[in-house]
Amino acid sequence: MTVKVALRTLLERSVKKMGKGMNPVVKASALEMVKHAYNEGITVQISAGYRSLEEQANLYGQGRVYSYKGKNYSNLAKPIVTNAKPGQSYHNYGLAIDFFIVSDDGRRAIWTVNSKWQRVAAIGKGLGFKWGGDWSSFKDYPHLEMTGGLSYTQLQAGKEPHITSPKTSKGDGHIISIQKTINSRYKTSIAVDGVYGPKTRSALIKGLQTELNKQFNKKLIVDGKWGPKTKNATVIIKKGASCNITWILQAALYMEGFNPGPLDGVFGEKTGAALFKYQKASRISADKLAGKVTWNELFA
Ligand SMILES: [Zn+2]
Numbered sequence: 600m601t602v603k604v605a606l607r608t609l610l611e612r613s614v615k616k617m618g619k620g621m622n623p624v625v626k627a628s629a630l631e632m633v634k635h636a637y638n639e640g641i642t643v644q645i646s647a648g649y650r651s652l653e654e655q656a657n658l659y660g661q662g663r664v665y666s667y668k669g670k671n672y673s674n675l676a677k678p679i680v681t682n683a684k685p686g687q688s689y690h691n692y693g694l695a696i697d698f699f700i701v702s703d704d705g706r707r708a709i710w711t712v713n714s715k716w717q718r719v720a721a722i723g724k725g726l727g728f729k730w731g732g733d734w735s736s737f738k739d740y741p742h743l744e745m746t747g748g749l750s751y752t753q754l755q756a757g758k759e760p761h762i763t764s765p766k767t768s769k770g771d772g773h774i775i776s777i778q779k780t781i782n783s784r785y786k787t788s789i790a791v792d793g794v795y796g797p798k799t800r801s802a803l804i805k806g807l808q809t810e811l812n813k814q815f816n817k818k819l820i821v822d823g824k825w826g827p828k829t830k831n832a833t834v835i836i837k838k839g840a841s842c843n844i845t846w847i848l849q850a851a852l853y854m855e856g857f858n859p860g861p862l863d864g865v866f867g868e869k870t871g872a873a874l875f876k877y878q879k880a881s882r883i884s885a886d887k888l889a890g891k892v893t894w895n896e897l898f899a
Pocket of ligand 1: 690695696697739741742743
């Protein structure tokens with residue numbers, strides 16, 4: 600049996616690959632697409648996002664003799680991969696992404712344009728992206744973009760796109776309420792976007808550190824980072840528990856895709872069942888006790 604890659608892993612890899620410089624709506628929509636696909640049993644990752652003009656020159660130089668701003672980018676050893684010169688790709692403005700399918704265990708890239716691939720593209724289009732697979736001249740199957748109705752010329756002139764995506768601005772209602780609660784309870788200021796990203800997870804860790812200090816006299820630094828000190832300071836949360844730490848457990852389980860029922864901070868049957876399923880899926884001891892191993896699995 601293979602262990603299915605966690606949604607969080609796919610989201611984190613995708614965030615990393617998109618890089619800084621992404622339009623926030625495009626980025627959120629990309630992550631929403633990964634999540635939506637995951638819920639349908641399709642594991643997908645974003646392989647590229649923002650690309651600087653120099654990086655674009657480097658790509659354009661593949662298979663060509665090419666120089667840009669006085670620098671030689673010729674690379675005849677490789678095949679041509681793009682027809683877009685620097686400034687002629689929506690990637691250069693943080694408005695495009697590329698995706699690929701990964702194996703269920705998250706270890707292998709699968710580049711076959713099959714029904715899964717088409718489905719991901721359809722999810723992306725539903726979120727407001729245009730798909731390179733629909734182009735007539737040069738099909739670019741991994742490519743999705745949001746142009747905001749602007750041409751390269753307008754973008755190069757510094758015009759800013761106003762992209763709104765009604766679907767992502769709503770996000771996941773439960774995650775939105777979790778994010779609101781974290782912000783008010785732990786004085787964080789994470790984006791309330793309904794998407795479980797690294798910042799939301801870090802804020803949950805801050806919450807856990809805060810509660811461990813307050814309720815159990817631990818002396819943790821509240822930095823939102825998972826490390827051995829925080830791991831060793833965790834307490835066992837089990838049936839009958841009723842506290843803010845139980846709420847953090849419920850929130851974390853929900854984010855991982857295991858619904859614990861109402862997020863009420865009370866460890867009842869549903870929370871126990873969600874924890875059990877999560878532990879089984881993660882191949883850790885399925886004892887319905889959230890101890891060090893479970894906390895570590897959730898946050899490391
Ligand atoms: Zn692309």
